[in-house]
């Protein structure tokens with residue numbers, strides 16, 4: 348069977364999801380840590396256990412347009428009311444604390460993006476709305492850096508991208524020099540909405556992360572910017588890289604920073620020495636790659652409709668294999684599915700090693716499934732377009 352490239356314009360089929368009260372969520376929606384215990388138990392008895400909870404999923408499916416043949420287990424929970432509450436608080440933060448979009452018409456874009464639903468879907472174990480807000484602010488700020496410094500529509504230019512991203516990194520990785528130049532640096536950050544929002548989002552994140560978790564996040568963000576640079580080079584040269592090079596780039600230019608804060612947002616810490624284990628790093632990379640290739644697949648129609656040069660997993664496969672974009676789309680689905688299966692195998696093995704690691708890889712899995720649900724159901728600005 349051939350999967351159609353998604354047309355996500357049909358709002359009538361968007362997932363509503365069961366509405367659950369905020370109080371219910373805050374009292375522990377699915378039992379913090381209990382998924383990982385189930386996952387750990389399964390790992391002992393099965394070769395490739397299901398890395399998902401055995402309770403009925405909160406997400407009804409198929410309720411929104413999704414890609415035929417794309418393998419992804421259902422998300423653990425969905426909650427429109429809670430997502431709206433997060434969105435409302437995000438708008439307040441964006442407007443009152445950081446003046447993120449001085450052009451107020453962009454406020455609608457912020458709501459349409461629906462970061463609230465993303466974090467609600469991807470972090471079902473968050474112990475409070477403050478934890479969800481920490482993830483949501485960072486998500487919005489990361490997108491602002493991409494929009495303002497890398498996307499041509501917002502003024503990003505190839506000849507300034509590297510310099511702009513170095514300054515963007517300093518918003519979360521402070522400059523230390525003489526008081527005079529530190530003051531100049533602070534004024535530089537204050538002058539730009541993306542920099543203000545990144546710094547503020549990080550300040551909020553510090554309140555619920557340990558120094559090691561914050562350090563992990565900074566490291567993942569600087570790698571993200573390495574990926575932005577690679578993508579920017581290819582776009583300005585209109586170069587379609589070979590598939591292997593594309594996958595290398597996409598591993599950096601990925602959702603990884605959103606996944607690796609799963610423990611901070613879940614209210615616990617995977618210690619740095621466990622996070623650094625090569626087997627854990629492989630699980631992080633595979634889950635982040637799966638989530639990001641999912642974005643490639645759901646964004647293809649939008650990118651094809653755009654005037655700009657774009658490349659993604661389907662287009663690099665089409666170029667390398669000299670096949671139609673439809674055939675390449677199928678092949679990209681297969682790559683995605685294989686990566687999800689590899690991740691689940693890795694997660695199962697890891698879950699048997701240590702309860703904290705089990706909890707962490709369950710968090711990664713939650714992010715992959717929640718991200719898929721968000722992309723399938725997001726009929727906001729980023730995915731709503733027809734060719």
Ligand SMILES: CC(C)=CCC/C(C)=C(\C)COP(=O)(O)OP(=O)(O)O
Nearest residue numbers: 489490493600601602639642646729
């Ligand atoms: C939020 C975050 C860490 C994003 C970093 C990577 C990124 C911009 C994506 C994975 C999205 O990719 P892309 O730029 O292709 O986005 P859209 O297709 O426009 O959603």
